[in-house]
Amino acid sequence: MAEQLLYSTVKLTSSSNGVPSSTGTGFFMSFPFDGGRNVIVLITNKHVLNGATVVTAVCHVAEGDTPSGRFLPCTIANRPEFVVHHPAADVDLCALIFGPILNQAYEAGTSLFFRSIDPSLIPEPQDWEFFDAIEDVTMIGCPRGISDEVNNLPIVRRGITASALSKKYNGKEEFMVDMACFPGSSGSPIFLYDRNGYFDRKQNSYMLGASRLKLVGILYSGPLVTNDGRLVLAQIPRVAVNSMMHLGNALRSTAILQIESEIRRRLVA
Incomplete structure (x- = not known):
């Protein structure tokens, strides 16, 4: 279980116009929806994204059901369609929608390895x-x-x-x-x-x-x-x-x- 927890968490690097500005931490969560579908997100703080145009997480490339030892930088744009903020302004929490990243990697012939935390x-x-x-x-x-x-x-x-x-x-x-x-x-x-x-x-x-x-x-x-x-x-x-x-x-x-x-x-x- 301990090793599974390590693969649920990634370093986030916030950048503005190609220049790294700060780092933070994010962790994967999986929200179940009807029809057996899951929405995968990265949970982090709102302030980690402040002033950033993109956020990058370096993810593990999968080899079957295990990590391969190879990594893939995954970039998420800091735009409303990819970021969901907690509705309360004073709660420093948000989610980065990770599904598009998974789809892009899959279409390129690459599977990503991570462990998501269940609600x-x-x-x-x-x-x-x-x-x-x-x-x-x-x-x-x-x-x-x-x-x-x-x-x-x-x-x-x-x-x-x-x-x-x-x-x-x-x-x-x-x-x-x-x-x-x-x-x-x-x-x-x-x-x-x-x-x-x-x-x-x-x-x-x-x-x-x-x-x-x-x-x-x-x-x-x-x-x-x-x-x-x-x-x-x-x-x-x-x-x-x-x-x-x-x-x-x-x-x-x-x-x-x-x-x-x-x-x-x-x-x-």
């Missing part, structure tokens, strides 16, 4: 109150654009919830995590990934040896600390250095369901 991994509304006050969390992404470039795989980080998942942090559909979060990690999926057991508050017991996988959030920012320092030269200017705290702000994964509804509305229209 069933998003907790049900009644599940949130039964998460423990402190949970171990796993985040997969590309902090500061760092990834395993030879194998085209993201970086995995572990931490804990800094605010209780059962509570809406500051009254919003959000929570905080205690882990090192940096630019480039924006859009990273955050999971509860327990392989050897976890505490189930619903049953008030520890599920020894049981596994659990839930998509609980998407990182979108982190608080900064400004440090004032002195640089000793002929004159003494003041410099400000912004440093990241060991904290991150995350949207609850339920926000993805509003994007799914928006996609369904578009397809019906």
